[in-house]
Amino acid sequence: MTPAARISAAIEVLDDIIQRRRPASDALKDWGLSRRFAGSKDRAAIASLVYDALRRRASSSFAMGSEAPRALLLGMLARLRGLGLEEIASLCSGENHAPAPLEAEEVDRLVALSLAGAPDWVRADVPEWLWPAFTVAFGADAVAEGEALAGRAPIDIRANRLKTTRATLLAELAHANPETGAWSPDALRFQPGHDGRGPSLQAEPAFFAGGFEIQDEGSQLVTLLAGAKPGQTVIDLCAGAGGKTLALAALMNNQGRLFATDLDSRRLAPLHERLARSGAGIAEIRIPRSRGHEPLADVEGQADLVLVDAPCTGSGTWRRNPDAKWRVRPGALAERVKDQAEVLARAARLVKPGGRIAYITCSVLPDENDAAISGFLAKHGGFAPVPLPQLLASPEGDFSLLARFATEHGVQFSPRRTGTDGFYLACVQRGA
Known part of the structure; x- marks a missing residue:
């Protein structure tokens, strides 16, 4: 496909996403299945165009004076990708599956590209x-x-210290131009190219050998600051596909007891293979047999640490999932707040006296973060917040600078503050 034809395809996919209010990944998959002529590079390029347009949906719509998919795409090409008027016009020839030629108003708006007066x-x-x-x-x-x-998110990986070191991976992946992470001692970062795509890291021999996992540095950091230690009993209560479970096993040096569970047992399916590849031998997956069944009943009151990676709106991951921010609705936020209260109450039953709950979200919304902790503390008098200096104290490094991003009960990361996804962390400790 030509670059112009890819733009036409992206406009078509955007129309499907907006009209049917569906996830971008689903619309892109359906488009690709129905157009077998499009190769893998074509599909990747079209996906990048679609996601970039969704990143700047509101501002492009304002600048172009239209909410139409074509307007969003044209505005993005100018605002995010920096294409000039002549280059955009050359892509819109109307020939060979290219978009129709620019109209006079589109030309004027692309020249001005103004957000003057925008809310x-x-x-x-x-x-x-x-x-x-x-x-x-x-x-x-x-x-x-x-x-x-x-903006666009980089690709971060976590060196699996059970099998290798960050320094070793830095040398093995030198051809992909890695950078060391700013916060996590295990993080390497790869910047996206002009088209928004990064290197194919999951095709690297080191990945197949279990040397690393793809994981945002913010996710690595909140897991590290949760405070898991070798020999402890640790529970990953909302494990999902297990990214934090794997990180916990490495931080515990494969010593102790580590349980991973999730109310949605389907989400746990990839974890079996990931555990085998990583060498995380202490992790035990507990699958609920039915709704309301507690698969961890036998360890109630025994956990040194319960990590709650709570269900949330995902507002902190908008760089990676830009379509999600336009699909979320007030009812969904209210439902997530309810889920968060329930999972925190469940964690309270599992943690032992003197143990802690590490509450994590990938959200920047106070209703899901400090408000959730305030609500929990109001209902559970036997718990108290872990003071921020204690939360940030770690033998893994000096994290005192993160105190600048303190909230009422914890700490809030964001792309602008920490260069990571928007993670929130607060810890509460049960009285001895």
Whole structure:
């Protein structure tokens, strides 16, 4: 496919996403299945165009004076990819599956490319209904934080210290131009190219050997700060595909007891293979037999640490899932808040006296973060917040600078603050 034909395809996929309010991944998959002529590089390029357009959906719509998929794509090409008018016009020839030629108003708007008079939520590319919560979280920096969340995410990996070291991986992956992470001692980072794509890391021999896992540095960092130690009993209560379970096993040096479970047992399916590849021998997967069944009943009151990677809106991962921010609705937020309260109450039954609960979200919304902890503390008098200096104290490194990002009960990361996804962490400890 020509670059122009790829743009036409991206416009078509965007129309499907917007009209049917469906995940971008589903729309892209369906498009590819029905057009077998498109090769893997074509599909990847079209996906990159679609995701980039969704990143800047609000601001491109304002600048172009239209919410049509074509307007979103044209605005993105100018605003995010930096294409000039002549280059965009050459791609819109109307020939050989290219988009129709630019209209006079489109030319004028591409030349001006103005956000003058735009509301702050538009400039930040944040859904309007979420803007009040966003400003509570970030105050005067809210627009800049939104812009950072509308950018492209790098690819981060976590060196599996059970099998290798970051220094070894740095040499083995030198051909892919890795950078060392700014915070996690196990992190390597790979920047996306001009088209938004990064290297094919899952095809590397070191990946098949279990030497690393793809994991955002923020996810690595909150897992590290949760405080798991060798020899402890640790529970990953919302394990999903197991990224944090694997990190916990490495931090525990394969010593102790580590349980991984999730209410949605289907999400645990990839973890079996990942555990085998990583060498994390202490991890035991507990699958609930039915709704309401507690697969960890035999270890209630025994856990030194219960890690709660709570279900949330995922607002902190908008760089990676830009379609999600335009699909989330107030009802979904209310449902997640309810889920968070329930999983925290469950964690309280599992943790032992003197043990802690590490509450984590990939959200930047206060309702899902500090408010969730406040609600938990109001209902569970036997728990108290872990003070921030104690939370940030770690033999793994000096994390004192993270105190700048303190919230009422914990700490909030973001792309602009820490260069990571938007993770929140707070710990509460049960009285002895």
